[in-house]
Amino acid sequence: MAALPKISVIVPVFNAGNKLVPSIESLLKQTLNDLEIIIVNDASTDNSGVVIDQLAQANNNIVPVHFTENKGVHEARLAGLKKSIAPWIGFLDADDFARPNMFAVLHATAIDKDVDIVICGSDRVTEQRNVMAPKLQFKSSEEVDKDVFRRFCQFEFGTGMLWNKLFKRSVIEPWFDMHFPWRQNINEDLLLNIGCFYRAKSVYLCKEILHEYVLNESSVTSVTTNAKAYLNTYRAAALAVSLFSELGDEVLSKVIDMYRTQLSWIDYQIVDVRSILSYEEEFKEAVDLINRVRPAALALLAARQRPPVIGTRLALKLLIQKGLSVAGFRATQR
Template identity: 65%
Template sequence: MVKSPDVSVIVPVFNAGASLEASVQSLLDQTLKNIEIIVVNDASTDSSAETISRLESENGNIVAIHLTENQGVHEARLTGLKKASAPWIGFLDADDFARPNMFEAMHRAAEQQAVDIVVCGSYRVTKERKPIAPKIRFKSSKKIESEVFEKFSRFEFGTGSLWNKLYHREVMAPHADMHFPWRQSLNEDLLLNIGCFYKAESVYVTHEVLHEYVLNESSVTSTTTNAKAYVYMYRAYALAVSSFSELGGDVLVRIINMYRAQLSWSSYIIGDVSDIVVYEEELNEATELIYRSYPLALALLPPRQHPARVGAKVALKALARKGVSLLGLDAIVFKPRE
């Protein structure tokens, strides 16, 4: 066990036996040696548990946590967060890589710049770490000390991912109990980041590309249909509205605009209303949560850009014929043609 580590890195794992060891090795090879690696096994059914236990026995700075029931990546990260002992918190997915100087460079920037969050670039790579193309890149390094949340909500710091950021524990730890009423499989990173960037007073963006994102064609993100992606995003929107409704209207409007922007992206555009009807229960559950938390959010969500291929009137008639009673769906799923 590392005594008073500088950085704790949390690695959630579920059936990642094929990639896990190489990813953890990229953390063991860090130039920052005073690092705590917390590997959370989310009740894997493959060889992940054995690999984690072996790595822990061979390396004093690895802390293994084995969950007895599969809870999902968000809950696995929260479990790791509660165990983390360092003043700085980072994350790595079990199929990605940290470049050798990733956490030394980010930790140095965090300390020298006296900021709450550091953000770096990321490069898409193959499983063999062969470069494909930039995923996130910043033209220059800079410190931001004003309008942090406003800039975050405009995606000026890139995506809402956790794996290319280093957080002071004071902005991350308050969200260790951010539990959701359902398992959120996509966009869960952004929900944590909303809380962190709202609390952060300063951010340092570095032009260095320090993270490697493995392009995995079989991942949840890659294999999800547009309809299912929409449902995941809408449910994330409901969680965001519910979780942060107490922050007031100005903050909620920025959060709403973030989800409006995302729902205008091509991967969430629905071509046929029948594709989404099968998710009536999930959509109703999310809609009811929004209604209880901030009803106006139902009317404000329709995206401004790229109208859906199915017009609102056609969509609603089709839903009516199918006897669907999705609360507020006329205001949410389809944007009228202009």
């Protein structure tokens, strides 16, 4: 019987075409040879399917998965996860690059430090792989074994991307069936990360920059307006409330606080409320979901953030514990 690969790397693909080849080659040229590369074709309408099959025919460690209908990046990743067999899981987007020692360093660190998740830095690069600036970088390497979930929810480990991390299978496998009631193409990676970091007992931050994020000005995140970004993030918050409310008030208060923070960032600020009125049905769907699960979360997501000295976090926990309805909640300012 063949030995198990050390890492399964999942690559979701939609209309990547020939750009996919150099990305996959960055995995094939890894100094760690024991990789399983699972490429999930999300019903591409270009030649991506042909390219994937050609790569799989030439490399026996590539596992192709083809969708007959387009389901979105999250469902593609879930399909890859269910196909995976390795004890460690990594991700790569179809237009990004893993530097040659990326997975060797992540895996060696995970084993040596005995942690559940390892995170590395990433450079923002051009399509020609010229470095523009760091996208994420840690000042120094650090093992974190206390307050892991709290620090994650405060964005101390980055903004929730999947592609710069290595996950122990035991922290991600419980979420293999994390299906959403609607298609969520933005912030979907943060939702999966919430589940993983909730289960993680320890993580390691690598100061090394091992990943290259290709800046694509035509990507979904690059062309999204503030109104659309706000909508998608609010809908992600609704999913988070639905998915994680059963984990208890302490966890839910941290998750809600995280989304309140994210929605306060400049890319999500709404200057003219008329810009979101055309999304009324999508907002209603999200509001209805929250209202069914935890009505108080509606008020908490909309509440203004205050300086920590006022005790915002304590107020959040008390509101959730009392299960206040939206109608019964009134913010009091002193």
